[in-house]
Amino acid sequence: MEEQHIDTLQYDNSYAIDDDSYAIDKYYKSRTSDKSQWKGEETAYMFNTNMPRGNSKKGTPARGQGVQRRRMIEPKEKEPISEINHRSSEAQIERRFCRHSVPDANLCILKNARDVASCAEGRTPRLVHRHHRLTNRQRVTIVLTTSEHDYTCVGPLLAPFNKMYEHVMLCTPISCNSPAEVKYCAIGLEPEKRRGKELPPTGESLRACRAEENQIVRLCNTLLCFSYLTSVEPAKSRRNELPPTGESLRACRAEANQMEVPVCHSEVMSSGEGSTEGSPKRSWAADKREVRTLRNDTKIGPLSVGCERYPGLRSIRRDQWEPRENDRVCFRHFISGVKSNDENNPDYVPSVDMGYQKYKASGDQRYARFQRVEQRQADKEKVQVASVLLDLSNAENIPEPESVQSDNNQHDACINKIATLRIENEQLYAELGRLQTENTTLKANISQLNFENLVTASDRKIQFYTGVHSKALFMWLLSFCSCILPACKVMSPTSVLLCLLMKLRLNLQHEDLAYRFGVSKTTISDILNLGLPKLASKLSFLIQWPDKEYLLSNMPSVFKQSYRRCSSIIDCFEVFIQRPGQLTARAQTWSNYKHNNTIKFLVSITPTGAISFVSKAFGGRTSDKVITQRSGYLDKIQHGDQVLADRGFLISEELANKSATLVIPAFTRGKKQLSAKEVEQTRKIAHVRIHVERAIQRLKNFNILSSNMSMCMVPHSDSIVTICSAICNLQPKLVS
DNA sequence: AACCAGCTCAGCTCCAAATT
DNA sequence: AATTTGGAGCTGAGCTGGTT
Numbered sequence: 041m042e043e044q045h046i047d048t049l050q051y052d053n054s055y056a057i058d059d060d061s062y063a064i065d066k067y068y069k070s071r072t073s074d075k076s077q078w079k080g081e082e083t084a085y086m087f088n089t090n091m092p093r094g095n096s097k098k099g100t101p102a103r104g105q106g107v108q109r110r111r112m113i114e115p116k117e118k119e120p121i122s123e124i125n126h127r128s129s130e131a132q133i134e135r136r137f138c139r140h141s142v143p144d145a146n147l148c149i150l151k152n153a154r155d156v157a158s159c160a161e162g163r164t165p166r167l168v169h170r171h172h173r174l175t176n177r178q179r180v181t182i183v184l185t186t187s188e189h190d191y192t193c194v195g196p197l198l199a200p201f202n203k204m205y206e207h208v209m210l211c212t213p214i215s216c217n218s219p220a221e222v223k224y225c226a227i228g229l230e231p232e233k234r235r236g237k238e239l240p241p242t243g244e245s246l247r248a249c250r251a252e253e254n255q256i257v258r259l260c261n262t263l264l265c266f267s268y269l270t271s272v273e274p275a276k277s278r279r280n281e282l283p284p285t286g287e288s289l290r291a292c293r294a295e296a297n298q299m300e301v302p303v304c305h306s307e308v309m310s311s312g313e314g315s316t317e318g319s320p321k322r323s324w325a326a327d328k329r330e331v332r333t334l335r336n337d338t339k340i341g342p343l344s345v346g347c348e349r350y351p352g353l354r355s356i357r358r359d360q361w362e363p364r365e366n367d368r369v370c371f372r373h374f375i376s377g378v379k380s381n382d383e384n385n386p387d388y389v390p391s392v393d394m395g396y397q398k399y400k401a402s403g404d405q406r407y408a409r410f411q412r413v414e415q416r417q418a419d420k421e422k423v424q425v426a427s428v429l430l431d432l433s434n435a436e437n438i439p440e441p442e443s444v445q446s447d448n449n450q451h452d453a454c455i456n457k458i459a460t461l462r463i464e465n466e467q468l469y470a471e472l473g474r475l476q477t478e479n480t481t482l483k484a485n486i487s488q489l490n491f492e493n494l495v496t497a498s499d500r501k502i503q504f505y506t507g508v509h510s511k512a513l514f515m516w517l518l519s520f521c522s523c524i525l526p527a528c529k530v531m532s533p534t535s536v537l538l539c540l541l542m543k544l545r546l547n548l549q550h551e552d553l554a555y556r557f558g559v560s561k562t563t564i565s566d567i568l569n570l571g572l573p574k575l576a577s578k579l580s581f582l583i584q585w586p587d588k589e590y591l592l593s594n595m596p597s598v599f600k601q602s603y604r605r606c607s608s609i610i611d612c613f614e615v616f617i618q619r620p621g622q623l624t625a626r627a628q629t630w631s632n633y634k635h636n637n638t639i640k641f642l643v644s645i646t647p648t649g650a651i652s653f654v655s656k657a658f659g660g661r662t663s664d665k666v667i668t669q670r671s672g673y674l675d676k677i678q679h680g681d682q683v684l685a686d687r688g689f690l691i692s693e694e695l696a697n698k699s700a701t702l703v704i705p706a707f708t709r710g711k712k713q714l715s716a717k718e719v720e721q722t723r724k725i726a727h728v729r730i731h732v733e734r735a736i737q738r739l740k741n742f743n744i745l746s747s748n749m750s751m752c753m754v755p756h757s758d759s760i761v762t763i764c765s766a767i768c769n770l771q772p773k774l775v776s
Numbered sequence: 777a778a779c780c781a782g783c784t785c786a787g788c789t790c791c792a793a794a795t796t
Numbered sequence: 797a798a799t800t801t802g803g804a805g806c807t808g809a810g811c812t813g814g815t816t
Contacts, residue, residue, distance in 0.1 A: 527777090527778080528778080528779090529777090529778060529779080530778085530779070559779080559780090560779070560780045560781075561780090562779075562780055562781085563778085563779065563780075566778090566779090618786085618787060618788080619787070619788090620787095621786065621787080750787085751786075751787075752786095
């Protein structure tokens with residue numbers, strides 16, 4: 041047999057019949073993780089046909105296999121069977137036999153009996169010996185083998201090329217009715233075979249049985265070896281092939297009959313007569329034949345016995361002869377040469393040369409009929425075996441129960457296990473379907489729960505995160521600005537717009553935005569740096585200086601009484617910034633009013649509260665007047681306009697040049713007390729100027745304008761204020 | 777071209793030492 | 797004792813070069 045590396049076996053899940061050793065190994069590994077508990081003898085038996093070679097250094101354990109495996113790597117040198125012949129010494133024969141048997145037959149038979157098979161010779165159940173419990177597949181292998189091949193006692197059960205050849209033996213060296221086998225049947229391992237058997241012997245009878253067994257075992261040990269060597273095909277015997285069966289067996293016996301030795305003499309085996317003086321000298325061939333006949337002594341008591349070589353016995357008839365315990369019948373009196381225990385077999389009783397004609401039909405006719413019956417029985421068994429094999433193949437991965445007492449029990453346990461596993465499998469499939477549905481639902485929920493969907497879920501949220509009044513307005517902004525938004529593969533346009541507006545509304549850090557949208561902070565930085573100017577440019581049209589007609593038609597009631605020609609209410613607001621590194625910038629942005637570094641913007645609103653003008657950013661130290669002069673605000677002023685401002689806006693001359701008027705609160709400088717008219721005018725101005733403060737407050741709702749603006753955002757401050765103002769203009773009227 | 781990890785730089789905060 | 801100064805450490809944002 042081609043030897044297979046053990047490592048390759050470990051990855052072979054084919055579970056071929058020849059790989060049963062792997063299945064056993066796997067089974068034992070599953071039973072115990074402590075390899076020290078493995079019996080070295082067992083593992084050696086299991087693996088000695090799969091020894092790693094070549095790659096393994098001598099004396100070095102194979103990788104991952106340890107000492108236990110190394111023991112199986114190096115099998116003991118066996119004596120070649122070809123070296124044993126009929127001239128071999130008893131010691132040689134004993135050594136040869138010990139390969140197949142064990143020293144203490146009694147113990148081993150009880151301990152290692154694993155199965156029962158029928159011997160083709162004796163038709164009686166024989167124990168199948170093995171040092172390990174058989175796996176299902178091994179059992180099937182035996183069943184298939186025994187159904188297709190004849191075999192005899194004292195022979196290996198399997199073919200020589202089978203791995204189990206030397207481990208699964210029908211090699212019982214005792215008779216079919218030995219007490220050991222009776223005990224085996226009696227303890228319940230094979231309940232069907234118990235019928236007609238004796239109860240296990242105890243006490244004195246047990247010791248007597250063991251003495252008898254030991255005596256028979258010693259005899260059989262010798263004859264066992266001879267049964268190999270006297271085959272008609274000695275060359276095959278040397279190649280460890282099966283012992284002679286069927287035709288070859290008969291030929292072997294015919295050859296043995298031609299030997300010039302007495303083959304059958306019942307008196308030799310009879311107690312007291314076997315040692316009579318003058319009896320012919322026995323050869324091993326004779327011993328072999330006698331043992332084969334000895335095993336056929338089950339139910340011949342009432343019959344007459346005889347032999348042509350011993351005419352004195354030939355004529356003995358049952359009515360004249362009282363058989364004794366050890367009387368035997370020669371194989372020549374059986375049609376097939378072998379006594380059968382099958383009641384249907386014509387060789388159930390000896391019928392050849394019995395000295396009388398008992399049956400009407402000839403021996404050949406009766407034997408042919410028996411063969412037909414046997415063939416039908418064999419076919420039926422094959423069908424049953426196939427059925428068992430099919431069941432076992434379905435349960436191939438089921439670990440064997442440890443304490444199974446019989447094949448039937450084991451088979452029933454397997455069937456029950458299969459049924460249980462099928463139910464469990466169906467339940468698992470149902471569970472799998474439920475989990476898949478749940479998984480799909482959860483994925484859908486997760487997609488709905490991403491930040492984009494979360495923000496745009498309601499008007500309240502969209503207002504909080506972006507400052508845009510409603511979701512509809514946000515969607516309009518998105519559709520209007522999508523063409524100018526920075527292209528981004530990892531973020532949708534909605535997310536980009538959200539990112540831009542959230543930066544303004546909440547002044548979130550770049551890293552925060554990156555985590556919220558699942559991108560890197562560099563991507564956020566790029567989006568802000570590119571998107572803010574573009575968005576401001578796109579939304580700048582929302583900051584428009586209104587026409588006079590529009591102003592007049594939409595003038596609020598609070599302005600109609602005193603300031604009907606008011607076109608603008610101006611004020612400045614400051615935004616804190618980080619302290620610039622450059623001293624010049626630091627000086628320019630220092631605000632004496634705020635005592636901090638700020639940037640300053642001029643804001644103009646219409647009487648309705650809409651932002652009509654926003655200047656660019658100026659340093660915090662810049663006065664309101666300068667900002668007004670340099671921001672381009674005066675260019676918007678038209679003839680006859682009225683501008684409401686705070687006290688700091690001293691631009692009356694510039695407005696006068698535009699034929700416009702400036703309305704500011706009265707100064708208290710150089711006066712002890714304001715006149716009543718001045719107080720009333722100041723009150724009125726304050727009453728309408730409050731709206732510009734409200735507008736600025738709307739701008740300040742964008743946290744980027746109310747908190748400390750980082751230096752990285754200062755360059756975008758113009759765009760930021762523009763965008764915030766545009767969004768404020770999209771909100772409802774400030775003054776009604 | 778878009779994206780991103782890692783590096784660099786600038787600003788802020790805290791704290792101890794120096795100065796007033 | 798109050799204020800200022802300078803350094804260390806931390807944080808946030810931009811820059812750079814590699815990857816996709």
